[in-house]
Amino acid sequence: MRINADRLHESLRQLAQIGATPGGGVTRLALSSEDRTARDLLRRWLEEASLHLRVDDFGNMTGRRAGSESSAAVVMASHIDTVRCGGRYDGAYGVLGALEVMRTLNDLGVTTRKPLELVNWTNEEGVRFEPAMLASGAVAGRFSPDYVADRTDRAGLRFGDELARIGYKGDRAHRPGPVAAYLELHIEQGPVLEDAGIPVGVVEGIVGITWSEIVADGRADHAGPSPMPLRRDALVAAARMIAGVDDIARAIEGAVGTVGRIAAEPNVINTIPGKVTLSVDLRHPDAATLDRLMAALEHLARDVTALTGVTIGVNRFWTSEPTPFSTEVVDAVQAAADALGIATQRLWSGAGHDAKYMQEVAPSAMIFARSVNGLSHCEQEYSTPEDLEAGANVLLYAALRLAGIEGERISHTRG
Numbered sequence: 001m002r003i004n005a006d007r008l009h010e011s012l013r014q015l016a017q018i019g020a021t022p023g024g025g026v027t028r029l030a031l032s033s034e035d036r037t038a039r040d041l042l043r044r045w046l047e048e049a050s051l052h053l054r055v056d057d058f059g060n061m062t063g064r065r066a067g068s069e070s071s072a073a074v075v076m077a078s079h080i081d082t083v084r085c086g087g088r089y090d091g092a093y094g095v096l097g098a099l100e101v102m103r104t105l106n107d108l109g110v111t112t113r114k115p116l117e118l119v120n121w122t123n124e125e126g127v128r129f130e131p132a133m134l135a136s137g138a139v140a141g142r143f144s145p146d147y148v149a150d151r152t153d154r155a156g157l158r159f160g161d162e163l164a165r166i167g168y169k170g171d172r173a174h175r176p177g178p179v180a181a182y183l184e185l186h187i188e189q190g191p192v193l194e195d196a197g198i199p200v201g202v203v204e205g206i207v208g209i210t211w212s213e214i215v216a217d218g219r220a221d222h223a224g225p226s227p228m229p230l231r232r233d234a235l236v237a238a239a240r241m242i243a244g245v246d247d248i249a250r251a252i253e254g255a256v257g258t259v260g261r262i263a264a265e266p267n268v269i270n271t272i273p274g275k276v277t278l279s280v281d282l283r284h285p286d287a288a289t290l291d292r293l294m295a296a297l298e299h300l301a302r303d304v305t306a307l308t309g310v311t312i313g314v315n316r317f318w319t320s321e322p323t324p325f326s327t328e329v330v331d332a333v334q335a336a337a338d339a340l341g342i343a344t345q346r347l348w349s350g351a352g353h354d355a356k357y358m359q360e361v362a363p364s365a366m367i368f369a370r371s372v373n374g375l376s377h378c379e380q381e382y383s384t385p386e387d388l389e390a391g392a393n394v395l396l397y398a399a400l401r402l403a404g405i406e407g408e409r410i411s412h413t414r415g
Contacts, residue, residue, distance in 0.1 A: 001108060003396055005389040008100045012388075015041065015080065015096065016088035025379030026088050030081040030123035031059070031159065036166035038080050042095065042120060049102050051118065055170030058135035058148055059122040059163045062176045065102050067115040067403060072180035074112075074403040075362075076101060076395060077119035077354060083127045087187075087381020089388070093369070094185040095120050097392040101399055113404035119176045121354045122163075128153045131211060131318035136354035139175050140361050179362035181329050181402045184355040185395045186366060187383050188347075191374030198345040199387045200394055201368030202333050206349045206356045208290040208322035212280040212297065214241055218310040220266060220274030231272055235264050237310035238276035244300040245280055248293060255284045255293055256350065285322050285348055323356045326363030329402065333365050336397030342390050351376075367394050 018038045019028035028034040039061065046053050051063030064073065078094025098118040105112070126132025129151040137143045149160030163169045188194075193201050218234030242259045249257030261279040282293045294316060301312035337344045349366060358364045369391035372382045 001104070001396065003100045003104045003389065003392045004107070005385065007103065008096060008388065008392055009385055011045070011096045011099065012088065012092060015092050019082065021085050021379055023085065023379035024088075025085050025381065026082045027084050027086065028080065028082045029084070029128040030125065031128065031162035031166055033166070035081055036168070039120070039166070039168055042080065045099055046118070049099065049106060051102060054174035055168055056139075056175040057145060057170055057172045058138050059168040059170065060135050060139065060176060061120040061168070062174065063099075063102070063118040065105070065112075065116040067112045068406040069113050071114050072178040072362075073115040073117040074399055075117045075119055075176055075179050075182045075358070076185070076399060077121060077176070077182065077358075078184055078186060079121045079124035079354065081123060081125050083125050083377050085379055086377050087375075087379065089187045089381055089383055090189065090376055091124060091186070093187055093383070093388060093391075097185040097395050100392055101396045104396060111406040112400065113406055114180055114402070116399060116403055117176055123159070124354055129159045132352050133320070133354050133357055134159075136357040140357035142357060145172075177361070179358070181326075181332075182355060182358040182362050182364035183329065183333070183395060183398055183402070184353055184358075184364070184366045185391055186353060186368060187376060187381070188368040188371045188374070189351050189376035190371065192347050193345060193368060193370040194372065194374060196345050198343050199370050199390045200337055200342050200344045201347050201370075202330060202337065202344045203325065203349050203366035203368055204330055204346055205285070205322065205324040206320075206353060207283050207285045208287050208320060209281065209283045209352050210290055210294060210316055210319040212282075212294070212314055212316045214238070214278045214280055214301070215313040215315075216241065216276040216278075216310050217313070218274050218308075219272070221272045223270040223272055226272060232309045233272050234276040234310050235273040237304050237308040237312060238262065238264075238278055240304045240308070241300065241312065242278065244304070245297065248296045248300065249282065252284070252289060252293065254286075255282070255289065257282050257293070283350060287322050290319070290322070320352055320356055323359050325355070325359055325365040329363045329365035332401045333367055333394060333398045336401055337394045339397055340390075340393055342394060367391050367398065
């Protein structure tokens, strides 16, 4: 039993045309018009696969394939929203890989004991509406419906209003689940598998992530008459913070730190910046170490304030704790790969995924396909057709191990 690789690649190609960028990537922000067009295409594919479609109050789309038992479902999920000028595989591969599992079972006339569900999560990236994994976090009870609806993008547009505008505001009763087990297929977005020469990763957990907003409050002034010793240049202070974030992360093994967004005011060539706002993304597999990184960031802010006279504020507004996955589901993924003869490596994800929140709801795990050069969140993101096929077949076999086949006993043990 194998997925139809040609059909999977063609589905990926068609979806990548929606929001396509000149450099071969995709810009398909959550709840944008491009997102609506992609959702409409996915809706058609789900209906053609005879899946029962429902849409919940956060816009999450769930396609259900009935089993022989009326029980909690084995859920396969990811997302189709992207970052700006992102890749064509991040998220989309997991959704369409799950769709291909459903199509394959239809082709072969296989009935599972437990139902299977495919989920397209809303706003996984958190690029347009912060924080990331917003809708899966809401389903897990981390965020209230009002909190989600009131998130605004940089233009001041509300999540709730945009969800209604694109026509995908559904009903609370249509949320995914109940969930017996959760699987998420994804490209690795890192270099570990390529470095090891391994096509598929068995993911044992997700590192901790914390996002902060830094505001450097100085004094705007004319660039000519203002002597250097008397300046309170917010951008100079921000530059020291940016360099310091890099130093902080490099000083602790396993840590990463990134300043990905910066805005200077008034942003004029002959005016000293009076205010700068920037983001800080810190990650580590250990929660206590993540707190140490934050403490170091706050200490840095005090030092920069003392040195420059610019007030530095630190607002830690979102944290996703380190999340180990279920041994049962991880073992099911490993057993699936072993049965297929596919080489694997165990690893933790350095990126956040909806599986983090779903682990709080039900036993969960992830499957990674190797990324060429470890690149993601860019137009150069690429995984080979062979590796994408291997990952999707592991998803198929893992789902069958967890859901069972009607009339057949499926072992959950490795081997």
